[in-house]
């Protein structure tokens with residue numbers, strides 16, 4: 001799968017690319033490319049944004065700059081999905097992540113400051129996604145969230161089976177995962193539930209199903 005991210009700060013992604021699971025699948029399951037708007041801007045002095053028509057604070061990412069960025073990489077608006085990252089987009093859910101993980105090629109456009117010239121959304125993008133009902137300062141963190149969520153669904157990204165039975169998975173009926181405990185078996189008088197120490201796999205599985213249902217219903 002090819003994921004292309006357009007951003008004002010490509011170097012922000014350095015940390016993410018060194019972390020598992022993305023690091024595990026980079027170059028095999030996922031090819032991640034980072035493009036800076038300033039590298040292809042048709043404007044002088046690396047300009048990429050401008051003051052909003054009608055007045056008001058902040059700067060807006062220019063449509064000619066975004067178009068030039070797509071032109072430089074794809075020769076125009078590509079056939080595959082181009083997603084604008086915006087708090088006004090459709091909410092990112094695990095179902096949306098699974099939908100996107102099935103694509104062969106994705107392009108993510110991020111902005112900063114006041115956001116996108118509206119014509120970027122209407123003419124250059126085919127989708128718009130929000131990672132939550134709050135406003136961040138830029139689309140880099142949302143892009144990293146999406147890349148990470150997609151990466152962990154790729155074959156070989158996680159240890160065998162760990163993505164199959166976690167929160168929102170079909171195996172847990174879309175609900176929440178059961179609680180986990182590790183050593184010590186008791187700490188400050190806080191014990192691990194007896195059933196988990198019983199080595200009775202049937203009871204453990206039943207307890208986990210029950211806990212998952214209780215949490216999901218709460």
Ligand SMILES: C[S@@+](CC[C@H](N)C(=O)[O-])C[C@H]1O[C@@H](n2cnc3c(N)ncnc32)[C@H](O)[C@@H]1O
Pocket residue numbers: 085086087088109110111112113114115116129130131132133134135136137138139140142
């Ligand atoms: C300060 S925000 C712009 C907010 C915009 N003026 C508004 O009120 O809708 C700057 C950029 O950060 C990114 N961003 C901020 N919050 C986001 C979110 N919840 N989901 C996805 N992208 C977000 C987008 O790329 C956005 O254009």
